Amino acid sequence: MADLFDDAEPVQGGALHLAEGAILLRGRALAVQHALLEGVARIAQAAPFRNMVTPGGHAMSVAMTNCGAAGWVTDRRGYRYAATDPLDGRNWPAMPAAFAALARAAAAEAGYPGFVPDACLINRYAPGARMSLHQDRDERDMTRPIVSVSLGLPAMFQFGGPRRSDPVARHPLRHGDVVVWGGPSRLNYHGILALKPGEHPLTGAVRLNLTFRAAR
Numbered sequence: 016m017a018d019l020f021d022d023a024e025p026v027q028g029g030a031l032h033l034a035e036g037a038i039l040l041r042g043r044a045l046a047v048q049h050a051l052l053e054g055v056a057r058i059a060q061a062a063p064f065r066n067m068v069t070p071g072g073h074a075m076s077v078a079m080t081n082c083g084a085a086g087w088v089t090d091r092r093g094y095r096y097a098a099t100d101p102l103d104g105r106n107w108p109a110m111p112a113a114f115a116a117l118a119r120a121a122a123a124e125a126g127y128p129g130f131v132p133d134a135c136l137i138n139r140y141a142p143g144a145r146m147s148l149h150q151d152r153d154e155r156d157m158t159r160p161i162v163s164v165s166l167g168l169p170a171m172f173q174f175g176g177p178r179r180s181d182p183v184a185r186h187p188l189r190h191g192d193v194v195v196w197g198g199p200s201r202l203n204y205h206g207i208l209a210l211k212p213g214e215h216p217l218t219g220a221v222r223l224n225l226t227f228r229a230a231r
């Protein structure tokens with residue numbers, strides 16, 4: 016697929032540096048795409064996708080679930096990591112070995128050896144779903160990176176700086192792309208523009224995003 020490589024930005028060694036500490040590995044998840052999609056389907060059977068409510072009382076347009084020892088949740092009380100699914104009080108499904116292995120390998124390639132994620136937040140975007148500019152700051156240790164994996168329909172990613180008012184760049188994220196966000200980029204503002212309608216041969220009319228975190 017030639018369009019995996021049609022970005023205007025210079026590419027070196029297959030890795031694209033979006034910012035200091037932020038490295039895009041185009042197509043890095045393709046070799047394990049089926050294991051990832053089967054894992055998501057199995058996780059969603061035990062812990063269904065749901066539209067969580069923000070502390071402000073708005074239902075998120077992105078549907079979410081989690082796997083791993085901790086899962087990211089939001090409700091009227093705030094944002095936090097929780098060991099159990101608030102829908103049924105059970106532990107989140109275990110993180111499949113193939114998920115953790117991909118996250119660990121991608122982090123090592125980006126210069127963060129020994130990354131052991133304990134949380135994987137799984138986001139599902141239907142057409143129109145979006146994630147407004149935010150920082151990820153609910154994790155205990157900001158020296159650990161976040162690894163994101165995109166599957167299904169493409170989306171336009173917004174990447175700013177450490178202040179909300181900083182200029183924002185846009186980068187398309189496509190099926191199989193992996194990004195490692197660490198170091199100086201770890202607290203940068205970021206978001207996803209409203210998903211455009213489409214059909215992906217493996218996911219149908221949705222985009223999935225997995226973010227691997229060392230939460231605790």
Ligand code: MD3
Nearest residue numbers: 138151161163196200201203205224226
């Ligand atoms: C940059 N998810 O779940 S992944 C999120 O595509 C989130 O669903 C988006 O933002 C998605 O919190 C974007 C890319 C991403 C993830 C974490 C980051 C970029 C980041 C943390 C710091 C800086």
Ligand code: FE
Nearest residue numbers: 149150151205
């Ligand atoms: Fe985020």
